[in-house]
Amino acid sequence: PRTQALLGELILLDRVDSTNAQILARLEKGRGHGAVMFAEQQTAGRGRRGRSWASPFGGGINFSIGWQFNGGVQLLEGLSLAVGVALTRALAEFGVPDIRLKWPNDVWCRGRKLAGVLLELSGDLTDRCAVVVGVGLNVGLPEASSENIDQPWIDLNRVHPGIGRNDLAASLLNQLLPLLETYPVEGFAAYREAWQQLDQFSGRSVRIVSARQEWTGVDRGVDDTGALILEADGGVKRFYGGEVSLREA
Ligand code: ATP
Incomplete structure (x- = not known):
C-alpha cells in the first residue's frame, strides 16, 4: 500500500532507447516524481560513464524510477549502495541464494554480475535535486548477449528459475519507493551494515x-x-x- 501511495505515473513499454533517458527527460521538465518506466527491451541501455547495458527483448527486468528531493545532492550520498541493498532484499523474498554486492552498485551472484544500477542526476543540485534510479536485472538474457558484455555475468533463471516476473518487479518497487521516500532522513548510515554484510570484496x-x-x-x-x-x-x-x-x- 505504501508503494501505491508513492508511485506516480507507471509506464510499461515493449521497447525504448533507455528508461533512464526517458525518466531523466521528464524530471528535467519538472515532471516525473515517482514515475516508473519498465521496458522489455532497451536499444541504448546505459551503464556508467558512457558504457552500455545489454537489454535485449525478453532478457531481463529493466526499469527506472524518477524521484525529486527537496535539498541538495548531499542528500544522495551513498544512495547507489543503498539501492543495491534494496535489490538484495527483494531477491531474498524469493529465496534467491548467493547474492552479494560489488561496490558501488552491482548485484553479484556466484562471482558474476546479475544486476546493475545506474543513478543519474538532474536539477540545480543545491536546493533541489532529482535522481533517476535505473535497474537492469538479467532474467532470461540469451547467451548470445555475451558478445557485448566484457565481464562475467549471470542470469536469474540459472540461479533460481521460476520466479514470476511481475511478482519480482512488484517486490523491487516495494523496496525501492519507500527507500527513496525515507533516504533523506535515514541516509547511508541505515544501510551501511547491511551493505558490508553482503560485500563480495x-x-x-x-x-x-x-x-x-x-x-x-x-x-x-x-x-x-x-x-x-x-x-x-x-x-x-x-x-x-x-x-x-x-x-x-
Ligand atoms: P564496472 O563494470 O566498471 O565495475 P559497473 O559494474 O558499475 O562498473 P555499469 O556501468 O553499471 O558497470 O554497467 C556497464 C557494464 O556492465 C558494461 O561495460 C558491461 O561490462 C556490463 N554489462 C552490460 N550489460 C550487462 C548485463 N546485461 N549483465 C551484466 N553485465 C552487463
Whole structure:
C-alpha cells in the first residue's frame, strides 16, 4: 500500500532507447516524481560513464524510477549502495541464494554480475535535486548477449528459475519507493551494515580502475558515506562512486 501511495505515473513499454533517458527527460521538465518506466527491451541501455547495458527483448527486468528531493545532492550520498541493498532484499523474498554486492552498485551472484544500477542526476543540485534510479536485472538474457558484455555475468533463471516476473518487479518497487521516500532522513548510515554484510570484496585484493589510472590494494569496505576504502602501501585511500570501477586483482 505504501508503494501505491508513492508511485506516480507507471509506464510499461515493449521497447525504448533507455528508461533512464526517458525518466531523466521528464524530471528535467519538472515532471516525473515517482514515475516508473519498465521496458522489455532497451536499444541504448546505459551503464556508467558512457558504457552500455545489454537489454535485449525478453532478457531481463529493466526499469527506472524518477524521484525529486527537496535539498541538495548531499542528500544522495551513498544512495547507489543503498539501492543495491534494496535489490538484495527483494531477491531474498524469493529465496534467491548467493547474492552479494560489488561496490558501488552491482548485484553479484556466484562471482558474476546479475544486476546493475545506474543513478543519474538532474536539477540545480543545491536546493533541489532529482535522481533517476535505473535497474537492469538479467532474467532470461540469451547467451548470445555475451558478445557485448566484457565481464562475467549471470542470469536469474540459472540461479533460481521460476520466479514470476511481475511478482519480482512488484517486490523491487516495494523496496525501492519507500527507500527513496525515507533516504533523506535515514541516509547511508541505515544501510551501511547491511551493505558490508553482503560485500563480495571486503578483505580481498582488488584493483581500482579509472580512465587514466589504476590502484591496487586491499578492499577495506565502505565508510559511512559509502566511499570505498582501499588499503595500499601502509595508507588508506577513499574512492567515490561514479569515478572508478572495482576489479578483482
Ligand atoms: P564496472 O563494470 O566498471 O565495475 P559497473 O559494474 O558499475 O562498473 P555499469 O556501468 O553499471 O558497470 O554497467 C556497464 C557494464 O556492465 C558494461 O561495460 C558491461 O561490462 C556490463 N554489462 C552490460 N550489460 C550487462 C548485463 N546485461 N549483465 C551484466 N553485465 C552487463
